[in-house]
Amino acid sequence: MQNHNKNGKGLQPCTWVWLIMMLLTLVTYFSDTLGLSNLAISLGVLLLALIKGHLVGAYFMELRYVRGFWRWPITIWLLLPGILISVAFYLTSLQNPG
Protein backbone atom coordinates (compact mmCIF):
# COMPACT_ATOMS: atom_id res chain seq x y z
CA MET A 1 0.00 0.00 0.00
CA GLN A 2 1.37 3.37 -0.98
CA ASN A 3 0.72 5.25 2.22
CA HIS A 4 2.79 8.38 1.73
CA ASN A 5 1.73 11.66 0.27
CA LYS A 6 2.94 12.07 -3.28
CA ASN A 7 5.60 14.58 -2.26
CA GLY A 8 6.59 12.46 0.74
CA LYS A 9 5.66 15.21 3.21
CA GLY A 10 2.89 15.39 5.77
CA LEU A 11 1.04 12.68 7.59
CA GLN A 12 0.35 9.32 6.00
CA PRO A 13 -3.34 8.45 5.40
CA CYS A 14 -3.18 5.74 8.07
CA THR A 15 -1.96 8.32 10.60
CA TRP A 16 -4.87 10.61 9.73
CA VAL A 17 -7.26 7.70 10.15
CA TRP A 18 -5.76 6.89 13.57
CA LEU A 19 -6.12 10.51 14.71
CA ILE A 20 -9.71 10.75 13.42
CA MET A 21 -10.65 7.54 15.24
CA MET A 22 -9.11 8.81 18.49
CA LEU A 23 -11.11 12.02 18.13
CA LEU A 24 -14.38 10.19 17.37
CA THR A 25 -13.78 8.00 20.44
CA LEU A 26 -13.47 11.08 22.65
CA VAL A 27 -16.68 12.50 21.13
CA THR A 28 -18.39 9.19 21.96
CA TYR A 29 -17.18 9.35 25.56
CA PHE A 30 -18.34 12.92 26.09
CA SER A 31 -21.61 12.53 24.14
CA ASP A 32 -23.62 12.75 27.37
CA THR A 33 -22.59 16.38 27.75
CA LEU A 34 -24.12 17.42 24.40
CA GLY A 35 -27.62 17.85 25.88
CA LEU A 36 -29.29 15.50 23.39
CA SER A 37 -32.00 12.92 24.07
CA ASN A 38 -30.94 9.40 25.06
CA LEU A 39 -32.09 8.03 21.69
CA ALA A 40 -30.19 10.71 19.75
CA ILE A 41 -27.03 10.02 21.76
CA SER A 42 -27.38 6.26 21.31
CA LEU A 43 -27.92 6.43 17.56
CA GLY A 44 -25.23 9.11 17.21
CA VAL A 45 -22.51 7.13 18.99
CA LEU A 46 -23.53 4.00 17.08
CA LEU A 47 -23.09 5.92 13.82
CA LEU A 48 -19.65 7.09 14.98
CA ALA A 49 -18.74 3.47 15.79
CA LEU A 50 -19.84 2.35 12.32
CA ILE A 51 -17.74 5.11 10.74
CA LYS A 52 -14.73 4.00 12.79
CA GLY A 53 -15.39 0.40 11.79
CA HIS A 54 -15.48 1.44 8.13
CA LEU A 55 -12.17 3.27 8.53
CA VAL A 56 -10.57 0.17 10.08
CA GLY A 57 -11.87 -2.00 7.22
CA ALA A 58 -10.96 0.40 4.42
CA TYR A 59 -7.61 1.75 5.62
CA PHE A 60 -6.19 -0.66 8.23
CA MET A 61 -7.44 -3.89 6.64
CA GLU A 62 -6.88 -2.29 3.21
CA LEU A 63 -10.21 -3.41 1.79
CA ARG A 64 -10.45 -0.18 -0.23
CA TYR A 65 -8.07 -1.82 -2.71
CA VAL A 66 -10.11 -5.00 -2.97
CA ARG A 67 -12.56 -5.48 -5.83
CA GLY A 68 -15.41 -8.00 -5.84
CA PHE A 69 -16.77 -10.20 -3.07
CA TRP A 70 -14.12 -9.61 -0.38
CA ARG A 71 -14.62 -5.86 -0.39
CA TRP A 72 -18.06 -6.12 1.23
CA PRO A 73 -18.23 -8.55 4.21
CA ILE A 74 -16.94 -6.01 6.76
CA THR A 75 -19.32 -3.32 5.46
CA ILE A 76 -22.23 -5.75 5.62
CA TRP A 77 -21.15 -6.83 9.11
CA LEU A 78 -21.21 -3.20 10.23
CA LEU A 79 -24.50 -2.30 8.55
CA LEU A 80 -26.60 -5.35 9.44
CA PRO A 81 -26.08 -5.33 13.23
CA GLY A 82 -25.99 -1.52 13.09
CA ILE A 83 -29.49 -1.35 11.60
CA LEU A 84 -30.89 -4.03 13.93
CA ILE A 85 -29.39 -2.39 17.03
CA SER A 86 -30.82 0.97 15.91
CA VAL A 87 -34.26 -0.61 15.49
CA ALA A 88 -34.05 -2.18 18.96
CA PHE A 89 -33.09 1.12 20.59
CA TYR A 90 -35.79 3.00 18.63
CA LEU A 91 -38.49 0.51 19.69
CA THR A 92 -37.24 0.71 23.28
CA SER A 93 -37.56 4.50 23.21
CA LEU A 94 -41.16 4.18 21.95
CA GLN A 95 -42.00 1.84 24.83
CA ASN A 96 -40.28 4.05 27.37
CA PRO A 97 -40.87 7.69 26.36
CA GLY A 98 -38.93 10.26 28.35
Place this chain on the structure above:
Amino acid sequence: MPPRANSAVADALPEEPPTRYPPGDLAIWIFILAELAIFGIAFVAYAFARMYNVELFNEYQQHLDRRSALANTLVLITSSYFVVRAVHAIRKDNSHLCVRWLLAAMAMGALFLLIKGAEFAHHFALGINLSTNTFYMFYLFLAIFHFMHVIMAMIILAAVALKARRGGYSAREHTGVETGASYWHMVDLVWLILFPLVYVMH
Protein backbone atom coordinates in the same frame (compact mmCIF):
# COMPACT_ATOMS: atom_id res chain seq x y z
CA MET B 1 -3.81 -18.99 -0.93
CA PRO B 2 -3.28 -16.18 -3.43
CA PRO B 3 -0.48 -13.82 -2.38
CA ARG B 4 -1.00 -10.12 -2.87
CA ALA B 5 0.57 -8.26 -5.71
CA ASN B 6 4.36 -8.09 -5.48
CA SER B 7 4.68 -5.51 -2.73
CA ALA B 8 8.15 -4.34 -3.76
CA VAL B 9 6.65 -3.31 -7.07
CA ALA B 10 3.45 -2.00 -5.51
CA ASP B 11 5.38 0.33 -3.22
CA ALA B 12 6.79 2.11 -6.24
CA LEU B 13 3.33 2.81 -7.60
CA PRO B 14 1.30 5.91 -6.73
CA GLU B 15 -1.71 3.76 -5.82
CA GLU B 16 -2.11 0.11 -4.83
CA PRO B 17 -3.54 -1.78 -7.82
CA PRO B 18 -6.97 -3.32 -7.25
CA THR B 19 -6.86 -6.90 -6.08
CA ARG B 20 -9.49 -9.63 -5.77
CA TYR B 21 -8.36 -10.77 -2.33
CA PRO B 22 -7.78 -9.03 1.01
CA PRO B 23 -4.26 -8.92 2.53
CA GLY B 24 -2.94 -12.07 4.18
CA ASP B 25 -4.01 -15.67 3.92
CA LEU B 26 -7.58 -16.14 2.73
CA ALA B 27 -8.16 -18.77 5.44
CA ILE B 28 -7.81 -16.15 8.18
CA TRP B 29 -10.51 -14.07 6.47
CA ILE B 30 -12.95 -16.96 6.56
CA PHE B 31 -12.10 -17.34 10.26
CA ILE B 32 -12.52 -13.56 10.77
CA LEU B 33 -15.97 -13.60 9.14
CA ALA B 34 -17.05 -16.51 11.36
CA GLU B 35 -15.86 -14.65 14.47
CA LEU B 36 -17.56 -11.43 13.37
CA ALA B 37 -20.81 -13.30 12.78
CA ILE B 38 -20.79 -14.59 16.37
CA PHE B 39 -20.08 -11.14 17.81
CA GLY B 40 -22.67 -9.55 15.50
CA ILE B 41 -25.39 -11.93 16.68
CA ALA B 42 -24.40 -11.29 20.31
CA PHE B 43 -24.57 -7.51 19.78
CA VAL B 44 -28.06 -7.71 18.27
CA ALA B 45 -29.18 -10.12 21.03
CA TYR B 46 -27.91 -7.61 23.63
CA ALA B 47 -29.91 -4.79 22.02
CA PHE B 48 -33.15 -6.79 21.89
CA ALA B 49 -32.68 -8.29 25.38
CA ARG B 50 -32.28 -4.72 26.61
CA MET B 51 -35.64 -3.86 25.03
CA TYR B 52 -37.36 -6.19 27.51
CA ASN B 53 -35.17 -5.23 30.50
CA VAL B 54 -34.47 -1.57 29.85
CA GLU B 55 -34.50 -0.41 33.48
CA LEU B 56 -32.22 -3.23 34.56
CA PHE B 57 -29.76 -2.57 31.71
CA ASN B 58 -29.74 1.20 32.33
CA GLU B 59 -29.19 0.73 36.06
CA TYR B 60 -26.33 -1.78 35.86
CA GLN B 61 -24.67 -0.06 32.91
CA GLN B 62 -23.98 2.81 35.32
CA HIS B 63 -21.86 0.42 37.42
CA LEU B 64 -19.39 -0.13 34.58
CA ASP B 65 -16.15 1.84 34.47
CA ARG B 66 -16.55 4.01 31.37
CA ARG B 67 -13.19 5.68 31.93
CA SER B 68 -11.39 2.33 31.70
CA ALA B 69 -13.39 1.49 28.57
CA LEU B 70 -12.39 4.82 26.99
CA ALA B 71 -8.73 4.14 27.81
CA ASN B 72 -9.00 0.65 26.36
CA THR B 73 -10.60 1.95 23.16
CA LEU B 74 -7.79 4.45 22.65
CA VAL B 75 -5.23 1.71 23.44
CA LEU B 76 -6.69 -0.76 20.92
CA ILE B 77 -7.01 1.84 18.14
CA THR B 78 -3.38 2.79 18.72
CA SER B 79 -2.31 -0.86 18.68
CA SER B 80 -4.06 -1.33 15.34
CA TYR B 81 -2.22 1.70 13.97
CA PHE B 82 1.09 0.20 15.14
CA VAL B 83 0.25 -3.03 13.33
CA VAL B 84 -0.42 -1.06 10.13
CA ARG B 85 3.03 0.51 10.49
CA ALA B 86 4.56 -2.94 10.96
CA VAL B 87 3.03 -4.08 7.66
CA HIS B 88 4.35 -0.95 5.92
CA ALA B 89 7.81 -1.59 7.36
CA ILE B 90 8.05 -5.15 6.07
CA ARG B 91 6.85 -4.02 2.65
CA LYS B 92 9.92 -1.81 2.60
CA ASP B 93 12.02 -4.84 3.55
CA ASN B 94 12.72 -3.45 7.02
CA SER B 95 12.33 -6.48 9.31
CA HIS B 96 13.91 -4.70 12.28
CA LEU B 97 11.39 -1.84 12.15
CA CYS B 98 8.54 -4.32 11.55
CA VAL B 99 9.45 -6.19 14.74
CA ARG B 100 9.59 -2.95 16.73
CA TRP B 101 6.11 -1.91 15.58
CA LEU B 102 4.78 -5.37 16.35
CA LEU B 103 6.27 -5.25 19.85
CA ALA B 104 4.71 -1.82 20.37
CA ALA B 105 1.33 -3.20 19.28
CA MET B 106 1.73 -6.13 21.67
CA ALA B 107 2.60 -3.75 24.51
CA MET B 108 -0.67 -1.93 23.80
CA GLY B 109 -2.45 -5.28 23.80
CA ALA B 110 -0.91 -6.11 27.18
CA LEU B 111 -2.06 -2.73 28.52
CA PHE B 112 -5.59 -3.50 27.29
CA LEU B 113 -5.52 -6.85 29.11
CA LEU B 114 -4.22 -5.19 32.28
CA ILE B 115 -6.97 -2.54 32.33
CA LYS B 116 -9.67 -5.03 31.44
CA GLY B 117 -8.32 -7.56 33.91
CA ALA B 118 -8.53 -4.98 36.70
CA GLU B 119 -12.15 -4.31 35.69
CA PHE B 120 -12.96 -8.03 35.81
CA ALA B 121 -11.22 -8.40 39.19
CA HIS B 122 -13.39 -5.59 40.55
CA HIS B 123 -16.59 -7.27 39.33
CA PHE B 124 -15.59 -10.71 40.59
CA ALA B 125 -14.62 -9.27 44.00
CA LEU B 126 -18.19 -8.00 44.26
CA GLY B 127 -19.47 -11.50 43.54
CA ILE B 128 -20.74 -10.57 40.08
CA ASN B 129 -20.87 -13.43 37.57
CA LEU B 130 -22.74 -14.56 34.48
CA SER B 131 -25.85 -15.50 36.47
CA THR B 132 -26.09 -12.24 38.46
CA ASN B 133 -28.63 -10.79 35.99
CA THR B 134 -29.31 -10.53 32.25
CA PHE B 135 -27.20 -7.40 31.84
CA TYR B 136 -24.12 -8.94 33.45
CA MET B 137 -24.66 -12.15 31.51
CA PHE B 138 -24.35 -10.23 28.24
CA TYR B 139 -21.64 -7.88 29.48
CA LEU B 140 -19.41 -10.61 30.90
CA PHE B 141 -19.94 -12.93 27.93
CA LEU B 142 -19.06 -10.22 25.41
CA ALA B 143 -16.16 -8.78 27.43
CA ILE B 144 -14.58 -12.14 28.36
CA PHE B 145 -15.06 -13.55 24.84
CA HIS B 146 -13.38 -10.44 23.40
CA PHE B 147 -10.65 -10.62 26.08
CA MET B 148 -9.83 -14.17 24.94
CA HIS B 149 -9.58 -12.94 21.35
CA VAL B 150 -7.09 -10.26 22.38
CA ILE B 151 -4.95 -12.96 24.02
CA MET B 152 -5.19 -15.11 20.87
CA ALA B 153 -4.27 -12.11 18.67
CA MET B 154 -1.25 -11.36 20.90
CA ILE B 155 -0.03 -14.94 20.54
CA ILE B 156 -0.37 -14.64 16.74
CA LEU B 157 1.51 -11.30 16.71
CA ALA B 158 4.24 -12.81 18.93
CA ALA B 159 4.70 -15.69 16.48
CA VAL B 160 4.83 -13.24 13.55
CA ALA B 161 7.32 -10.99 15.38
CA LEU B 162 9.53 -13.98 16.19
CA LYS B 163 9.60 -15.10 12.57
CA ALA B 164 10.20 -11.52 11.38
CA ARG B 165 13.11 -11.21 13.85
CA ARG B 166 14.68 -14.32 12.32
CA GLY B 167 14.37 -12.77 8.85
CA GLY B 168 11.44 -14.94 7.83
CA TYR B 169 9.63 -12.15 5.99
CA SER B 170 10.65 -9.79 3.22
CA ALA B 171 9.17 -7.14 0.95
CA ARG B 172 8.49 -9.94 -1.52
CA GLU B 173 6.88 -12.44 0.86
CA HIS B 174 5.14 -11.21 4.00
CA THR B 175 1.77 -12.94 3.89
CA GLY B 176 2.22 -14.00 7.52
CA VAL B 177 2.56 -10.40 8.70
CA GLU B 178 -0.58 -9.39 6.80
CA THR B 179 -2.45 -12.40 8.16
CA GLY B 180 -1.62 -11.55 11.77
CA ALA B 181 -2.41 -7.90 11.13
CA SER B 182 -5.85 -8.72 9.71
CA TYR B 183 -6.73 -10.78 12.78
CA TRP B 184 -5.57 -7.99 15.10
CA HIS B 185 -7.71 -5.43 13.23
CA MET B 186 -10.73 -7.74 13.63
CA VAL B 187 -10.24 -7.71 17.41
CA ASP B 188 -10.08 -3.90 17.28
CA LEU B 189 -13.17 -3.76 15.04
CA VAL B 190 -15.26 -5.79 17.50
CA TRP B 191 -14.28 -3.55 20.43
CA LEU B 192 -15.21 -0.43 18.42
CA ILE B 193 -18.85 -1.62 18.46
CA LEU B 194 -18.74 -3.22 21.92
CA PHE B 195 -17.59 0.00 23.61
CA PRO B 196 -20.51 2.28 22.66
CA LEU B 197 -23.10 -0.49 22.78
CA VAL B 198 -22.36 -1.72 26.31
CA TYR B 199 -20.83 1.35 27.97
CA VAL B 200 -22.40 4.41 26.33
CA MET B 201 -25.77 3.75 24.63
CA HIS B 202 -28.68 4.00 27.03
